[in-house]
């Protein structure tokens with residue numbers, strides 16, 4: 001039988017299983033199996049050469065029973081409606097796992113910003129906000145950065161929203177530059193969260209991080225800061241990659257040099273001739289593997305060849321459900337995306353709280369709060385997996401869905 005690579009339908013399957021295990025009825029599944037709202041927009045943009053190009057965009061809001069929806073915006077050529085829907089469902093799970101007062105949202109535009117000028121990217125970012133402005137806002141749905149979007153794009157989006165509303169609205173979006181109400185620590189937050197999960201997983205597996213061999217797929221916001229943190233920790237980062245290939249050195253790569261040479265899209269391997277493929281990277285002999293790029297990278301085809309004993313998913317959806325089962329049967333400790341990558345949205349929440357109160361915290365304060373939340377969340381999911389005899393992914397879904405399901409019930413929706 002063909003493996004299911006559709007992120008949306010495979011997420012529905014595991015939501016069903018988790019709700020059954022939690023004792024919720026079919027009506028709750030009917031509610032949570034689809035986003036409450038998906039807006040599809042067409043965004044006409046005048047390109048630098050004078051022609052008009054019409055871009056396809058999406059904003060999906062999975063469930064807003066707990067509070068406003070929250071989640072990033074992705075600019076990528078492969079964005080599609082099912083992917084955005086799945087990503088918004090995963091945001092509900094992340095917020096539930098960490099205990100944030102949000103439901104899940106996510107957005108995306110089908111485009112390749114690597115081939116666009118800064119002016120074109122700015123016009124597209126502003127056009128997107130105009131197109132979705134009716135359904136977003138600081139108490140409705142709060143966007144943030146994701147693949148190929150960054151703090152500059154968040155700044156343009158915040159400026160456009162503030163102009164539309166004739167109100168300065170820093171709480172409309174997170175991941176902003178510090179000077180516009182961004183939070184200390186947000187830029188590094190996803191990687192901080194992944195590092196905390198790696199520390200906790202290594203304790204469970206009895207692996208000493210000092211000297212541990214680590215492979216990271218993706219060298220963007222999540223992957224590059226993670227490489228730096230682990231390198232500084234004393235771990236040996238022996239492999240990294242980007243969209244164009246991968247670098248491998250069994251003695252450890254020079255991470256500071258690579259960080260210095262990477263571009264704003266997380267590309268660095270184009271500077272080197274001696275490369276391996278992303279596929280080969282995933283199968284390298286190592287202790288810890290961190291997919292930190294795109295989805296469907298570990299599938300039934302390559303799961304048996306993975307050598308790592310710990311996989312921590314910084315990316316959203318890098319491992320299929322079939323591969324999860326294979327890895328689990330092989331004794332790999334897999335820390336799922338909805339837990340491992342929740343550091344970003346956690347500090348986005350801190351940013352929104354700071355915007356709402358108009359009082360800002362130090363980086364140390366942000367990092368302490370993040371650590372407290374993520375250590376507790378990791379151990380909650382780990383304990384659920386042990387006591388309910390389920391794998392870490394199903395345990396994370398059980399923990400993550402509970403708040404949305406209970407809030408929907410209290411509101412009388414189900």
Ligand SMILES: NC(=O)C1=CN([C@@H]2O[C@H](COP(=O)(O)OP(=O)(O)OC[C@H]3O[C@@H](n4cnc5c(N)ncnc54)[C@H](O)[C@@H]3O)[C@@H](O)[C@H]2O)C=CC1
Nearest residue numbers: 147148218219220221222242243266292293315316341344
């Ligand atoms: N930025 C954030 O706060 C968060 C990001 N994530 C997830 O982490 C992952 C990476 O996101 P960011 O680092 O923010 O993105 P980014 O845009 O900063 O970097 C993306 C990286 O992935 C690489 N990449 C792109 N296509 C690839 C391909 N086909 N094969 C291999 N590598 C490829 C790029 O070259 C780049 O190094 C995504 O799955 C994202 O959804 C999850 C939670 C929060």
Ligand SMILES: O=C(O)CCC(=O)C(=O)O
Nearest residue numbers: 071072144146344345348
């Ligand atoms: O920071 C946020 O609000 C959302 C980050 C995000 O899109 C994600 O965790 O996938």
